[in-house]
Amino acid sequence: MAKQLSRPKRWEDAASRAVQALEELVDLQYEYQDWYDSMPDGLQASPTGEMLSEITYLDLDSAKGIADEVIELPCGFGRD
DSSP: OOOOOOHHHHHHHHHHHHHHHHHHHHHHHHHHHHHHHHSOHHHHTSHHHHHHHHHHTSOHHHHHHHHHHTSSOOTTSSOO
16 A cells, blocks of 8 residues: 655645646736737627636736745644
8 A cells, every 4th residue: 555645745745736737827828918919909809809808817826826825834734
């Protein structure tokens, strides 16, 4: 039977993966913003334009900041 990682280690690993995923989403969000900005005004009101606009307004930077904060558990969890 394989030994399971400790909860603090699993937490750190999951939080690290979340940060990486959010960084990728932020990068993609910039690409979507560029796509939206390069659309003719008439197409910005299309379903595709509206979807791109919604993506660009997501506050992914705040989500990434929160994920950055939770990578390390506060003292008292696991081995201190």
